[in-house]
Amino acid sequence: MTTVEADISNRSSTQGDLLSIRDLNVEFYSRGAWTRVVTDASLDLRTGGSLALVGESGSGKTVTSLSILQLLPQGNSRVSRGTIAFEDRELLTLPARQMQRVRGGEIGMIFQEPMTSLNPVFTIGDQIAETVRRHRKMSRKEAWARAVEVLDLVGISAAARRARDYPHSFSGGMRQRAMIAMAISCEPKLLIADEPTTALDVTVQAGILKLLRQLQTDLDMAVLLVTHDLGVVADFCDDVTVMYAGEPVERSDVNRLFQHPAHPYTSALLRSLPQRTALGDELVTIPGMVPQPDQLPPGCRFAPRCDFALAGMCDTTHPELAVLPTRQVTRCLRIADGSLDPASLTGTASPSDAESTAPRNTAPVTTQKGLEA
Numbered sequence: 001m002t003t004v005e006a007d008i009s010n011r012s013s014t015q016g017d018l019l020s021i022r023d024l025n026v027e028f029y030s031r032g033a034w035t036r037v038v039t040d041a042s043l044d045l046r047t048g049g050s051l052a053l054v055g056e057s058g059s060g061k062t063v064t065s066l067s068i069l070q071l072l073p074q075g076n077s078r079v080s081r082g083t084i085a086f087e088d089r090e091l092l093t094l095p096a097r098q099m100q101r102v103r104g105g106e107i108g109m110i111f112q113e114p115m116t117s118l119n120p121v122f123t124i125g126d127q128i129a130e131t132v133r134r135h136r137k138m139s140r141k142e143a144w145a146r147a148v149e150v151l152d153l154v155g156i157s158a159a160a161r162r163a164r165d166y167p168h169s170f171s172g173g174m175r176q177r178a179m180i181a182m183a184i185s186c187e188p189k190l191l192i193a194d195e196p197t198t199a200l201d202v203t204v205q206a207g208i209l210k211l212l213r214q215l216q217t218d219l220d221m222a223v224l225l226v227t228h229d230l231g232v233v234a235d236f237c238d239d240v241t242v243m244y245a246g247e248p249v250e251r252s253d254v255n256r257l258f259q260h261p262a263h264p265y266t267s268a269l270l271r272s273l274p275q276r277t278a279l280g281d282e283l284v285t286i287p288g289m290v291p292q293p294d295q296l297p298p299g300c301r302f303a304p305r306c307d308f309a310l311a312g313m314c315d316t317t318h319p320e321l322a323v324l325p326t327r328q329v330t331r332c333l334r335i336a337d338g339s340l341d342p343a344s345l346t347g348t349a350s351p352s353d354a355e356s357t358a359p360r361n362t363a364p365v366t367t368q369k370g371l372e373a
């Protein structure tokens, strides 16, 4: 655990009691060399809590979430450093048989494209029943009844009949609901949802998010929502970790993140939300692209795209994480040294139910180097 993460954990006794990722580093082998694609990622999720992992495409979100379930591609990837504690078990070193029990039993996962997980030659009901029987001692009849029950729970009407259908006869939204039904069929303690609504149209998207929220409450299930779209986390998550180019750059509770972002990248993401653009105005985008993992800039990874970058500083020194008095964690040299006031970063009034009573974070900062573990 880095000193800054120790500091964060010490300030909140409930954080991370379910899932606690520390200093995760993941590398891929290509063109004769290992390249690090995730650097020192740390996440905390408490029982029944919800955390969003947000960042543009290519920032390492999926690689981080696949690491949790030991689902990284074998042969050309490795976790070079870090720990992933799930309750009292270390998942990175868990033997394969125990990992199989965790996967699908205690941790469920849903992906952007359900057809990658649904088998076209079996009925939806059979596939869910099969998952149930893999993790629970149940007869075929009981497992089928459970399949129908969870299909009903996720809002598939006439569930007993639709359970006999094949995936191709379901619409995109219904397939995603079926995936969710499969993922929750064994009442997991944690659901990892990686871009669960990205392939769906906006109305269907809203319905799926509402369903996930409902299930999270009803089943007291923690949810790790992985998304490139900050817009979908507003009404969903308690906490947000923003990743950029393979490393976390801000961590905050959701209301504070929207109103008072503490990193220029978060602020840029908020400004580029389509929902925040008035009708007829041009959509703001962040100029440039996320750098490739083998072409990272030497200083701050966001520097080439940052409106606040200072030459001679941001382009040469890689920032450490720093904890603000507001308990936001940020990876910005200028916020850490006080030369950039987070109050000058653009936030937004959303989420609509957020209170704006919290004090602004003007006085930095406890830097990582200055903390004791």
Ligand SMILES: Nc1ncnc2c1ncn2[C@@H]1O[C@H](COP(=O)(O)OP(=O)(O)O)[C@@H](O)[C@H]1O
Binding pocket: 028, 029, 030, 037, 055, 056, 057, 058, 059, 060, 061, 062, 063, 064, 073, 076, 292, 293
């Ligand atoms: N199988 C793979 N082989 C090589 N590189 C990969 C592989 N999967 C992901 N990467 C690289 O890891 C980085 C992070 O990818 P990913 O976690 O999928 O990002 P995100 O989910 O945030 O869009 C990207 O630069 C991507 O090219």
Ligand code: SF4
Binding pocket: 263, 264, 265, 300, 301, 302, 303, 304, 306, 307, 308, 309, 310, 314, 319, 331, 332, 333, 334, 335, 340
């Ligand atoms: S360290 Fe510099 S370049 Fe990086 S986010 Fe902060 S101001 Fe921008």
Ligand SMILES: [Mg+2]
Binding pocket: 061, 062, 063, 194, 195
């Ligand atoms: Mg992804």
